[in-house]
Amino acid sequence: MIWADFDAVLFDLDGVVTPTAEVHMRAWSEMFNAYLTAYDGPGERAAYTDADYFAHVDGKPRYEGVADFLASRSIPAPRDLVVELGDRKNDAFNEVLARDGVTAYSGSVLLLDHLRDLDMPLAVVSSSANAPAVLEAAGLADRFRIVVSGTVAEELGLPGKPAPDTFLHAAQVLGATAAGSVVLEDAVSGVRAGAAGSFGLVVGVDRGAGADVLAAAGAQVVVADLAELVDGAPA
Numbered sequence: 001m002i003w004a005d006f007d008a009v010l011f012d013l014d015g016v017v018t019p020t021a022e023v024h025m026r027a028w029s030e031m032f033n034a035y036l037t038a039y040d041g042p043g044e045r046a047a048y049t050d051a052d053y054f055a056h057v058d059g060k061p062r063y064e065g066v067a068d069f070l071a072s073r074s075i076p077a078p079r080d081l082v083v084e085l086g087d088r089k090n091d092a093f094n095e096v097l098a099r100d101g102v103t104a105y106s107g108s109v110l111l112l113d114h115l116r117d118l119d120m121p122l123a124v125v126s127s128s129a130n131a132p133a134v135l136e137a138a139g140l141a142d143r144f145r146i147v148v149s150g151t152v153a154e155e156l157g158l159p160g161k162p163a164p165d166t167f168l169h170a171a172q173v174l175g176a177t178a179a180g181s182v183v184l185e186d187a188v189s190g191v192r193a194g195a196a197g198s199f200g201l202v203v204g205v206d207r208g209a210g211a212d213v214l215a216a217a218g219a220q221v222v223v224a225d226l227a228e229l230v231d232g233a234p235a
């Protein structure tokens with residue numbers, strides 16, 4: 001990996017820097033399965049699984065994840081239901097965050113240290129409104145020049161992933177072009193955003209979505225851990 005070819009690095013957060021994609025996954029599963037168990041209206045009521053998460057929820061802004069999953073089951077999704085379910089899941093997520101804290105992936109910290117030594121401008125681009133709290137809990141808030149969270153995207157009216165706009169905004173704030181920026185993503189929706197924005201390099205981080213699936217979504221390189229992007233780091 002030749003970092004000198006690039007001017008900025010744009011990190012997704014959950015599942016790339018911190019193992020919080022798993023916390024999101026568990027919170028979504030608890031909430032959706034409680035809802036489906038009690039639900040007896042039209043549509044498909046089979047249990048919600050991790051496959052549903054990767055296909056419909058992963059990486060997207062909160063309420064878009066709810067709406068896309070319910071649509072995949074042909075379950076009617078009025079806005080007040082979407083908001084209620086999304087907020088229920090958010091309470092579950094925050095309970096775990098407060099109880100367990102967050103420890104970043106060691107390979108990701110290794111890469112962050114390496115990029116700090118290179119003076120590389122770094123951003124977090126996350127669909128999550130909880131991104132600042134997660135970064136704070138992981139002790140990494142000072143590593144990034146800008147955090148484009150779900151809240152920031154909403155304030156600026158930027159469409160969420162798989163649209164490329166949040167990544168493009170981060171690159172612009174860092175003074176870099178899309179072609180000069182690297183995108184690091186574990187979610188299909190995020191990889192699609194990187195591909196749609198014609199970024200210089202889109203790296204897929206396979207934490208369960210599947211290397212083939214990430215490559216098909218537009219990842220030019222797929223790694224299992226960010227330490228693979230540090231020269232001389234143990235494999």
Ligand SMILES: O=P(O)(O)OC[C@H]1O[C@@H](O)[C@H](O)[C@@H](O)[C@@H]1O
Binds near residue numbers: 060093130
């Ligand atoms: O509900 P939040 O914290 O704003 O997060 C929205 C989404 O943020 C993404 O980073 C996660 O991959 C998703 O699982 C999550 O649903």
